[in-house]
Amino acid sequence: MTRLVSYAEAPPEVRAVFDDIMATRGVPDVNNFWKALAVHPPTLARTWESLKAVMAPGALDPLTKEMLYLAASAAAGCTYCVASHTAAAKAKGMTEAMHGELLAVIGMAAETNRLAEALRVPVDEAFG
Amino acid sequence: MTRLVSYAEAPPEVRAVFDDIMATRGVPDVNNFWKALAVHPPTLARTWESLKAVMAPGALDPLTKEMLYLAASAAAGCTYCVASHTAAAKAKGMTEAMHGELLAVIGMAAETNRLAEALRVPVDEAFG
Amino acid sequence: MTRLVSYAEAPPEVRAVFDDIMATRGVPDVNNFWKALAVHPPTLARTWESLKAVMAPGALDPLTKEMLYLAASAAAGCTYCVASHTAAAKAKGMTEAMHGELLAVIGMAAETNRLAEALRVPVDEAFG
Amino acid sequence: MTRLVSYAEAPPEVRAVFDDIMATRGVPDVNNFWKALAVHPPTLARTWESLKAVMAPGALDPLTKEMLYLAASAAAGCTYCVASHTAAAKAKGMTEAMHGELLAVIGMAAETNRLAEALRVPVDEAFG
Amino acid sequence: MTRLVSYAEAPPEVRAVFDDIMATRGVPDVNNFWKALAVHPPTLARTWESLKAVMAPGALDPLTKEMLYLAASAAAGCTYCVASHTAAAKAKGMTEAMHGELLAVIGMAAETNRLAEALRVPVDEAFG
Amino acid sequence: MTRLVSYAEAPPEVRAVFDDIMATRGVPDVNNFWKALAVHPPTLARTWESLKAVMAPGALDPLTKEMLYLAASAAAGCTYCVASHTAAAKAKGMTEAMHGELLAVIGMAAETNRLAEALRVPVDEAFG
Known part of the structure; x- marks a missing residue:
């Protein structure tokens, strides 16, 4: 099965992205997509930064x-x-x-x- | 090349669709898509009726x-x-x-x- | 532009495939697809053999x-x-x-x- | 999960389409595709009419x-x-x-x- | 569900392909893909021969x-x-x-x- | 036709990206892709930054x-x-x-x- 990285086991650079996703969206956890993408922290961070910019009003x-x-x-x-x-x-x-x-x-x-x-x-x- | 059916050479059932497209959109001619689709009049008529319904406000x-x-x-x-x-x-x-x-x-x-x-x-x- | 290998310039293993295509289909030349694929003779030969088998009655x-x-x-x-x-x-x-x-x-x-x-x-x- | 609209809960305009599908195909119920599409009755009706016309002999x-x-x-x-x-x-x-x-x-x-x-x-x- | 042809029930021409896959890859069984493709032995044999040639070093x-x-x-x-x-x-x-x-x-x-x-x-x- | 923004007509924020592309790749001009994407400077800048990061050794x-x-x-x-x-x-x-x-x-x-x-x-x- 796809490995999903939970907040509890995530390294600091992943937690920082998860924190920003939760704060930006006002949600208590991130979707599976982000937990799966966390297997490669640089892609996680870059994808979230891009998405946040693209989806802003x-x-x-x-x-x-x-x-x-x-x-x-x-x-x-x-x-x-x-x-x-x-x-x-x-x-x-x-x-x-x-x-x-x-x-x-x-x-x-x-x-x-x-x-x-x-x-x-x-x-x-x-x-x- | 793709055969494009012009209004001048179109049979009556094709002209009827072309007339409705031009009237609905307020344009003097139909796009190449419709001229190409006119090689099969039943598909032309059905596709236009569907599109008109789907794109209405x-x-x-x-x-x-x-x-x-x-x-x-x-x-x-x-x-x-x-x-x-x-x-x-x-x-x-x-x-x-x-x-x-x-x-x-x-x-x-x-x-x-x-x-x-x-x-x-x-x-x-x-x-x- | 895409390089197209003509019969005249083709090496023997490509000519053999071209000959079989022309004979099988009864045509005087092969389509551009085969001339383009001839840049890699093993892929040309394998693809033609597969296609011939698949499309047979x-x-x-x-x-x-x-x-x-x-x-x-x-x-x-x-x-x-x-x-x-x-x-x-x-x-x-x-x-x-x-x-x-x-x-x-x-x-x-x-x-x-x-x-x-x-x-x-x-x-x-x-x-x- | 995808909402599937059953015959029992369907409004009259959906039942009319379901009835026609079952009669045309000679089947006792419609496939999940139609039950899912029934969430938007106009799209259900239009898609079925088109499909019936396209698939006729x-x-x-x-x-x-x-x-x-x-x-x-x-x-x-x-x-x-x-x-x-x-x-x-x-x-x-x-x-x-x-x-x-x-x-x-x-x-x-x-x-x-x-x-x-x-x-x-x-x-x-x-x-x- | 998709029918998967196991080695035990496979006819000789399918077993021959399965044997070659297992020998080439050094594995004790073939993947589901090959078991599913075995419903059409000619396509099974042709696809495996092509794949083996393409993936060779x-x-x-x-x-x-x-x-x-x-x-x-x-x-x-x-x-x-x-x-x-x-x-x-x-x-x-x-x-x-x-x-x-x-x-x-x-x-x-x-x-x-x-x-x-x-x-x-x-x-x-x-x-x- | 697609509008291509040349260096000569580009606004400063586009020129900055073009300069970085040319310097990073050691080329005298950018490809049409970048000239086309320059119609929306934020997307140009973001896409280039992502591509540069992804394609680095x-x-x-x-x-x-x-x-x-x-x-x-x-x-x-x-x-x-x-x-x-x-x-x-x-x-x-x-x-x-x-x-x-x-x-x-x-x-x-x-x-x-x-x-x-x-x-x-x-x-x-x-x-x-």
Whole structure:
């Protein structure tokens, strides 16, 4: 099985990242993703710093970012990521109706993506 | 090369779909995707009806839907779709700053998607 | 650009494979795929031997195999492969109506594939 | 866990779709896919209508369509879909020998798809 | 469930392949992958012959080949393959530090792959 | 077309990244990837910092890392990335024989990845 590094057994540089994740998100523990990534502390630290920067509020609000993350994860077929970002999006306010419409867009995109490739459609000049 | 069916040469059932696309979107011609799909009129009609229903305003606004479509298309690696939905999202109000943040989310999702799979992270019970 | 090895410049072990491809298929030259793969003669020879065995008539007829190859290639988003196997399927008897229905299945599969993953649907016991 | 909507708890518009699936397929219950999709009734109804139209007999027979669906699903790496369409193809007459040859084509397509992309093979003019 | 063909129940042509796998690898049994593939003996034999040839020492050493296999499998999102090739790479000498760096490369590649596609970056002339 | 930001027109924060890329790699200009990513300076800076850290020599040497990057990019089907990392790997010492074997591993991985998924092979207990 995948080794998950718990806070109790984590070395100081891992605990520092776990502490920052818990403080930033206001949660009592980190998800399995971070416990698994802790087997390589430099990748853990770098990935968390990047994620924190990318997901901070900006021109797009946090819920929109979370739904975009979910759409990309579903299109890439990552089961864990679909589970974690569905939960995160709901926690940020995604209603069941919004989730349903997001699913519909994901499905439709998958269909037209493959059709466009199967037909080798040339890019329109108007797209710039 | 891919055969593109122009309005001039299109049979009536294809023209009817093209007319509805142009009227719904307020544009003077349809994109190459529809001209290519017109080689199979039943698939053209069905795909357009589905897309029109999915992209109509609902619990999510049209710009958000368009950006979700773009995120899913980029994650699936469809060049044509990235081009068409980037253009569509800009037409619906996606600024350069929003586009930059969307790209950052897409990139970050791809990275963590693969890490989660490469580590075979078990889904947290808390995700429900 | 990709280096393509022509028959004229090919070493004997590559010519032997090219000769067998041309003889098996009854064509005067090999496709670019084989010319590109010829940069590594062992991979060229092994790939051709495998392909020849896999595509030979068996419980499935050659046209069905070719359409399955096309469906898998389209689902994987390989532009070159879509082009080559669409041409090959047409040469083996795929009509425009059959092509249209194949496209419809590919699109539908892509849509339901992503929906099944985005919903994390548990496998039915009845599937065995 | 994924919420599965049973017939007993389903609202009328979901029951209508479930009824049509069971009648069309001659089965006593619907698969988990439909029970999961029922969380968003409009997407459930639209997806079923599309699937029913796409999979109806036409220029391609139902078994061939089912095997194409399976090939596309396997190429896309959808576990649930592989399970459901393998079961469906067997129910429509796919023998073990046909299944074995289909697997061989899927594997071969995956190999040559990636080789074609890794070599960036230019599309042959002859492919049209 | 997937049917796994054990040595005891295997026909002679399957046992011959199993014997060669066990002898080549110096192991007392074959992995589930081979037991599952044994449902189609010709594909079992062909796949093993190819794999044995491809993974033999050559210009690249066995550990490097195994890590490349793991990187490709992770990028393709194959859970079983990630598990088997992680185990195989460890058996061939991949340390935890090497594994960590391999994971980092996989993650980074996924991120820049999607960014390059989402931006439709034209290939530099200097790449040849 | 994709907008590429040249050094001459780049704002100071972009020039700083470009300068570091050129100095780190000892090259007179940056690749199109970086010029395209410069439309969003924060993503440009973050991506470069991550890439620099990930690709630095460590438990794995630079050539091995570059080949792993290439394997992952080929498996993900990113044309631009295949072109850029093939060029980079050659610059770091990948010979034609090594490239050929790498291609063979990529192809073989793709084939067995899909077979493992199409057969839904259960993970062996021995893999840990």
